Amino acid sequence: MKVLQSRRARGFLLYLAAAGPGLIAANAGNDAGGVATYASAGAQFGYRPLFFMVVITIGYVCVQEMVARLAAHTGKGLGALIREQFSLRLSAFAIVAFAIANIGLVVTEFAGIGAAFELFGVSRYLSVPLAAVAIWALVMLGSYRYAERIFLLMSLVFITYPIAMILGHPDWHAVVANTFVPHFLRSSAFILVGVALIGTTITPYIQLYTAGAVVDRGIGPDEYKYERVDAVSGAILSDLVSMFIIIATASVLGGTGALTSAAQAAKALEPLAGRWAEDLFGLGLLGASALAAAVVPLSTSYALAETVGVERSVSKTFREAPLFLGLFTAQIIVGSAVVLIPGNLFTLIINAQVLEGVITPITLVFLLVLANRRSLLGAAANGRLARSVGLVTVVVVGLFASFLVFQTVLGWFGVSL
Amino acid sequence: MTRPILRLPTLPRRSDPVTPDSGGSGSHADHPPRSLHRPRPLHNRSQRLLATRAVRDAIVSLAGVVGRPVRNQGGAEIGKLVDVVCRWDDNETYPPVTGLVVRVGRSVSFVDGAAIEAIVHTEVRLHSARVDLREFEPRPGEVLLAKQVLDYQLVDVDGVKVIRASDLYLAPVFGGYRLVGVDVSAQSLLRRLGPARWRTLATPDRVIDWGAIQPFGDTPRGAAPEVRLRTSNAGLERLRPGELADLLEDLMRPERQELLDSLSPEEAADALEEMDPEELASLLREADPAQAAELVGNMEPDEAVDALRDLNSDERANVLGAMPLAKAAPLIRLLTYPEDEAGGFMTTAFVVAPVTETVAELVDRLGHAAECPEELDAVALVDEDGTFVWDLPLLQLIVTPGHTPLHELVGEADPVTVDSHARVQEVAERLVEARRLSVVVVEDDRPVGRILADDVLDALTPERGRFHFPRLLQ
Numbered sequence: 001m002k003v004l005q006s007r008r009a010r011g012f013l014l015y016l017a018a019a020g021p022g023l024i025a026a027n028a029g030n031d032a033g034g035v036a037t038y039a040s041a042g043a044q045f046g047y048r049p050l051f052f053m054v055v056i057t058i059g060y061v062c063v064q065e066m067v068a069r070l071a072a073h074t075g076k077g078l079g080a081l082i083r084e085q086f087s088l089r090l091s092a093f094a095i096v097a098f099a100i101a102n103i104g105l106v107v108t109e110f111a112g113i114g115a116a117f118e119l120f121g122v123s124r125y126l127s128v129p130l131a132a133v134a135i136w137a138l139v140m141l142g143s144y145r146y147a148e149r150i151f152l153l154m155s156l157v158f159i160t161y162p163i164a165m166i167l168g169h170p171d172w173h174a175v176v177a178n179t180f181v182p183h184f185l186r187s188s189a190f191i192l193v194g195v196a197l198i199g200t201t202i203t204p205y206i207q208l209y210t211a212g213a214v215v216d217r218g219i220g221p222d223e224y225k226y227e228r229v230d231a232v233s234g235a236i237l238s239d240l241v242s243m244f245i246i247i248a249t250a251s252v253l254g255g256t257g258a259l260t261s262a263a264q265a266a267k268a269l270e271p272l273a274g275r276w277a278e279d280l281f282g283l284g285l286l287g288a289s290a291l292a293a294a295v296v297p298l299s300t301s302y303a304l305a306e307t308v309g310v311e312r313s314v315s316k317t318f319r320e321a322p323l324f325l326g327l328f329t330a331q332i333i334v335g336s337a338v339v340l341i342p343g344n345l346f347t348l349i350i351n352a353q354v355l356e357g358v359i360t361p362i363t364l365v366f367l368l369v370l371a372n373r374r375s376l377l378g379a380a381a382n383g384r385l386a387r388s389v390g391l392v393t394v395v396v397v398g399l400f401a402s403f404l405v406f407q408t409v410l411g412w413f414g415v416s417l
Numbered sequence: 418m419t420r421p422i423l424r425l426p427t428l429p430r431r432s433d434p435v436t437p438d439s440g441g442s443g444s445h446a447d448h449p450p451r452s453l454h455r456p457r458p459l460h461n462r463s464q465r466l467l468a469t470r471a472v473r474d475a476i477v478s479l480a481g482v483v484g485r486p487v488r489n490q491g492g493a494e495i496g497k498l499v500d501v502v503c504r505w506d507d508n509e510t511y512p513p514v515t516g517l518v519v520r521v522g523r524s525v526s527f528v529d530g531a532a533i534e535a536i537v538h539t540e541v542r543l544h545s546a547r548v549d550l551r552e553f554e555p556r557p558g559e560v561l562l563a564k565q566v567l568d569y570q571l572v573d574v575d576g577v578k579v580i581r582a583s584d585l586y587l588a589p590v591f592g593g594y595r596l597v598g599v600d601v602s603a604q605s606l607l608r609r610l611g612p613a614r615w616r617t618l619a620t621p622d623r624v625i626d627w628g629a630i631q632p633f634g635d636t637p638r639g640a641a642p643e644v645r646l647r648t649s650n651a652g653l654e655r656l657r658p659g660e661l662a663d664l665l666e667d668l669m670r671p672e673r674q675e676l677l678d679s680l681s682p683e684e685a686a687d688a689l690e691e692m693d694p695e696e697l698a699s700l701l702r703e704a705d706p707a708q709a710a711e712l713v714g715n716m717e718p719d720e721a722v723d724a725l726r727d728l729n730s731d732e733r734a735n736v737l738g739a740m741p742l743a744k745a746a747p748l749i750r751l752l753t754y755p756e757d758e759a760g761g762f763m764t765t766a767f768v769v770a771p772v773t774e775t776v777a778e779l780v781d782r783l784g785h786a787a788e789c790p791e792e793l794d795a796v797a798l799v800d801e802d803g804t805f806v807w808d809l810p811l812l813q814l815i816v817t818p819g820h821t822p823l824h825e826l827v828g829e830a831d832p833v834t835v836d837s838h839a840r841v842q843e844v845a846e847r848l849v850e851a852r853r854l855s856v857v858v859v860e861d862d863r864p865v866g867r868i869l870a871d872d873v874l875d876a877l878t879p880e881r882g883r884f885h886f887p888r889l890l891q
Contacts, residue, residue: 074671075670075671075673075703076670077669080570080669083581084568084569088606088609089609091568215669216695216699217702218698218700218703220670220702220703308581308603308606309570309579309580309583310581
């Protein structure tokens, strides 16, 4: 969840001042799914995924720039643009893809809440239903804005990752080498982690969110040059934090295999917090998850209501806005119910990111087509460079996803690659 | 207010004022379509075309007919229908179909509306065998229904609602095909998602008569249009500012701009005053400074200052810079007060009179004032030094003989005032104490503005604004 503050770079000091909230926002983007996936990748493959993250960042920057440009130049959110620009069937397909990805994200957030409470010794069968009811009520009663600040403060815990990283004395030589020297891990396990990393970074949800935020703030074509700086720096900043999480976890747990519990992931904070690491991690996880558990279903409902063209407001009654409020409620129920199915919460979180990663290429195709369309954007449509970078991103992301699907389907028939 | 949605099965009238021209006889060509304009549409719904049974029976779904074969006189298929061209025209409530876009082989060409014999659910039949194969060049006011209207936002003026067209309906009336209604039902969306044969069934569940619709985009979207919103629905003028504000908030930027451009600056400013502050800031930000300045300049000073406060300093400077100095100066002065103090939400559009004046002089002056505050309820009286002495209710001014000097009307008690640095709570208490609709704001005993009760109400009512795309760190 990035919030790109509209600012005009007037000197370095001003920029630094503005980078503060940017950093917070970028950090808030590392929700339960992000933290779990980055930590697990670091634990399983050490510093090796760092170069992959650099590649993802290029794609992510390009995608965020396209979304912000589309929104600034058309003044419309992605839902409306898709409905107006594609046939109804294609629009429905895109919206269903977005909806499935977002429900995956809601599951992630509730799993995050459950995992955090388990760190404090509270059963998820108690904490998750209560959290679901509480978040639903907070939003419906209109007092979510206050709770949001508390959650945001709690999630700031993850800002300690860079400090934990330095205190963990990583092998800086290996870090630099693995970040800048191109390499690729040829293992089917890495494909899975790769798709999860893509899914948690270039989340379809972030695209809806960025477009909505740009439109909402009234950013027009004239302000777009500032907005672009924001979109790009926000994306880079957010991925830097992701890489810090990978390095911090890798230096403590590198090579021990995929993580299966939040308690393991919390070990990465031990160089900083010692025996308080679990509590610190749990606090951050809870804040980040609770924050997103309300915002994600709201955004999905908003985008869907925008596409269908009906009332979209929490200040309306169920009778006035049945689709919007019904969808919001349904997502909270489904999201929390899935988490109550017995199984490993941490693995559930990572699997949900894999689902995101499989859906990402679908939504990216729609995005790329829109951003390429001259009849929509005129001179602001993708130029040759943006077109090719976008295409390469879609192809790479698509290859990863389809290879994973292919491998999984073969696996059902007992064939392993 | 009457509901805009016609539930077709329960329509009351069977005797139709208009016989639809389903036979294509052209006998109604001499009926000027203008005659259909209801003088007061909200109360004369039965004259709406869709209220006519025969029209309802003859309507064709646009979403269904697109993609269907176009046949010539002999019944041979010459191509597939791609789109239907309509003309937005100020004189026509129901836009006439002026042509078709047809895919012939690999090329796309334009067929003039005159060649249309019939549009039915499953096909389009033409009069002639010859088709003039030329490129479609939109003439002024022409729109492509499937490409530019279907699935886009429209305003339902009767229902005061922004809708998205899930289907459009055509019907043969007044010697030609016209756009008569728009469907907003979810059922229509599902019908369009299903197999092709579902699509042809017109299932008008919630159809809004086109006479109640404010359309947009008679110029290609994205291009800079020279003439916008040629057809301004007469019903728009009857909307209250608050209703217009709701519509402006629900529309997306291009449509919002069109609607805004169709309003007079005064109407627009009144609507803007009713808008949610965040939506308003976003609207002013995206308008160009000259337009924003005109809009803000037409707002009441206290509302204008509120709006300006929500912009950042650069944007604020741009808007103020584009305003005539006479308008900008009082706003700049008001902006120097903190938002939560009396000076921050008072209005400077108020009337001050010296006690030396007579009632008749004051009334005369009020009558000749270029801009009299709309919400005037009292006149602030000052003595020779400019010190505030009495707040004179307007009613008393009216009932007092004209020759009476104002100082005779000054009351015994100390007049109730608030200091420009007073907090909202204190202002509220003062208002309750004074039992008035407004209270004068003073600085060093001189009146500098007036606070109206509604502004205090606004400030005290907990903010429960409209819902935005959820975002953090606002």
